[in-house]
Amino acid sequence: MSEINTYKYYVGGKFVASTSGNLIDIDCPYEQAIVGRVQAISKAEADLAIAATKKAQKDWADLDLFKRADLLNKWADQLETDAHEIAEIIMQEVGKTWNDAVKEVTRTAEFIRYTVQEYIHTNDTSMSGQNYPGGSKNKIAIIKRIPLGTVLAISPFNYPVNLSVAKIAPALISGNAVVFKPATQGAISAVKIIESFDKVGFPADILQLLTGKGSDIGDYVSEHEGIDMISFTGGATTGRHLSSFSTMKPMVLELGGKDPAIVCEDADIDKAVFEIMSGAFSYSGQRCTAIKRVLVNEAVADELVAKLKGEVEKLTVGMPIDNPVIVPLINKGSADYVEGLIADAIADGATLLAGNKREDNLIYPTLFDHVTPDMRLAWEEPFGPVLPIIRVSSDAQAIELANQSEYGLQASVFSRDFSRAAAIAEKIEAGSVQINGRTERGPDHFPFLGVKNSGMGVHGISRTIDAMTREKLLIINL
Numbered sequence: 281m282s283e284i285n286t287y288k289y290y291v292g293g294k295f296v297a298s299t300s301g302n303l304i305d306i307d308c309p310y311e312q313a314i315v316g317r318v319q320a321i322s323k324a325e326a327d328l329a330i331a332a333t334k335k336a337q338k339d340w341a342d343l344d345l346f347k348r349a350d351l352l353n354k355w356a357d358q359l360e361t362d363a364h365e366i367a368e369i370i371m372q373e374v375g376k377t378w379n380d381a382v383k384e385v386t387r388t389a390e391f392i393r394y395t396v397q398e399y400i401h402t403n404d405t406s407m408s409g410q411n412y413p414g415g416s417k418n419k420i421a422i423i424k425r426i427p428l429g430t431v432l433a434i435s436p437f438n439y440p441v442n443l444s445v446a447k448i449a450p451a452l453i454s455g456n457a458v459v460f461k462p463a464t465q466g467a468i469s470a471v472k473i474i475e476s477f478d479k480v481g482f483p484a485d486i487l488q489l490l491t492g493k494g495s496d497i498g499d500y501v502s503e504h505e506g507i508d509m510i511s512f513t514g515g516a517t518t519g520r521h522l523s524s525f526s527t528m529k530p531m532v533l534e535l536g537g538k539d540p541a542i543v544c545e546d547a548d549i550d551k552a553v554f555e556i557m558s559g560a561f562s563y564s565g566q567r568c569t570a571i572k573r574v575l576v577n578e579a580v581a582d583e584l585v586a587k588l589k590g591e592v593e594k595l596t597v598g599m600p601i602d603n604p605v606i607v608p609l610i611n612k613g614s615a616d617y618v619e620g621l622i623a624d625a626i627a628d629g630a631t632l633l634a635g636n637k638r639e640d641n642l643i644y645p646t647l648f649d650h651v652t653p654d655m656r657l658a659w660e661e662p663f664g665p666v667l668p669i670i671r672v673s674s675d676a677q678a679i680e681l682a683n684q685s686e687y688g689l690q691a692s693v694f695s696r697d698f699s700r701a702a703a704i705a706e707k708i709e710a711g712s713v714q715i716n717g718r719t720e721r722g723p724d725h726f727p728f729l730g731v732k733n734s735g736m737g738v739h740g741i742s743r744t745i746d747a748m749t750r751e752k753l754l755i756i757n758l
């Protein structure tokens with residue numbers, strides 16, 4: 281990382297420097313180094329970029345579907361060709377391990393290919409008037425799905441490639457144009473995937489990459505009259521803020537979570553321990569779907585706690601290039617926040633079993649037993665490697681605590697009795713409940729959604745296409 285590169289934003293099919301002259305330094309999360317600099321574009325540049333998508337979108341939607349499909353498939357191939365170059369930047373910019381960074385790029389290429397196939401196999405439908413009382417068989421509706429126009433894709437830092445393309449690919453295949461506003465810490469990864477995009481010959485202005493801080497241009501582009509739909513993934517505070525002023529703009533929000541793992545007394549404890557460990561600690565817990573609290577029946581709590589403690593102590597900790605489980609957090613603010621949650625839990629009387637050690641942004645994996653509902657750690661999302669265990673006396677109490685959260689993304693239930701697990705799952709307020717498995721988003725064609733402060737609307741390939749298109753009826757009167 282000796283020479284500091286300056287990256288341009290992408291508009292009109294070209295990489296250009298902002299006339300604002302303002303650059304943003306992107307600091308590496310795990311060493312004292314600047315990964316690169318990105319453009320802080322002006323509002324006037326955002327205006328021009330958004331306006332230019334209007335004509336481009338109409339031409340793009342008119343293009344043969346198989347030409348759109350071909351370009352997207354070529355982009356998938358190009359991402360694989362460029363995978364190591366992109367992964368290098370993901371690692372340096374967001375501190376993901378090398379192996380996970382490479383996986384993120386290959387997962388993204390597969391995502392694009394599946395999205396193309398999904399759309400190709402979606403057909404117009406029809407309805408006949410005769411199926412309604414008094415209706416006529418001479419009235420026939422052909423129901424098409426048409427693009428909404430220009431989709432604003434706003435992505436978070438933790439999957440800077442996958443969660444960006446999870447918006448871009450469904451938007452493009454269904455005939456929309458895209459304005460892509462990546463997380464600032466993640467913006468160089470965004471530039472890299474758009475470099476791959478640029479190589480395969482998409483028409484100009486069908487995708488504009490606008491870099492700049494959300495606090496400077498976020499509100500402006502989100503309320504822009506040229507934006508027809510917003511697809512957002514990020515924190516609940518930002519998501520709620522966007523939804524407060526996005527009058528009559530369709531919007532899908534994927535937000536944070538406080539996913540519980542409920543462990544019943546008849547659970548396979550070794551299986552539960554395995555799933556909880558990978559669910560809670562991979563990428564240092566910086567996943568919206570990470571397991572962020574354990575609600576264990578007191579009859580098996582001692583056994584579960586002892587086994588979890590043993591596994592936490594074995595977790596590998598270090599720098600991303602060495603592929604440990606625990607890596608430094610995204611920035612100092614994040615590490616300070618997690619450290620504060622740990623300090624409060626100790627002060628409030630939780631039992632510290634492992635961790636509570638910090639070196640710069642690196643927080644060692646931390647495990648607490650006897651966390652109680654009056655502690656912040658029982659409710660707040662750390663986005664870091666700290667796991668609270670809360671002991672419960674019954675399934676009913678586990679359900680009650682699970683549902684008292686402001687969040688409702690996913691939950692896991694561990695029990696050998698499927699009917700019992702299903703009965704608990706039925707009562708949990710969350711988008712998905714995993715039985716005997718860790719909380720996770722994939723496979724990427726499953727619907728993915730959160731309730732309460734965890735989101736609005738549904739993602740997952742076919743659902744994202746639905747959210748970015750609308751029905752239009754052609755009614756034939758014979």
Ligand SMILES: NC(=O)C1=CN([C@@H]2O[C@H](COP(=O)(O)OP(=O)(O)OC[C@H]3O[C@@H](n4cnc5c(N)ncnc54)[C@H](OP(=O)(O)O)[C@@H]3O)[C@@H](O)[C@H]2O)C=CC1
Pocket residue numbers: 434435436437438439443461462463464465492493494495497498499502513514515516518519521522534535536537567568569661663689730734735
């Ligand atoms: N449910 C899900 O699928 C997922 C949820 N998340 C959640 O995201 C959070 C972590 O991601 P993080 O990147 O820190 O989230 P943030 O909410 O801080 O940022 C998300 C995106 O919103 C942008 N943004 C910030 N302010 C505005 C604004 N006023 N208008 C428009 N855009 C804005 C950010 O830009 P900038 O970076 O420039 O500030 C970034 O691109 C966690 O809470 C996590 O749970 C993460 C991944 C998946």
Ligand SMILES: O=C(O)[C@H](O)COP(=O)(O)O
Pocket residue numbers: 438439443566567568569570719720721722
């Ligand atoms: O941002 C996140 O955390 C992801 O949506 C989670 O994806 P994963 O469960 O596949 O890691």
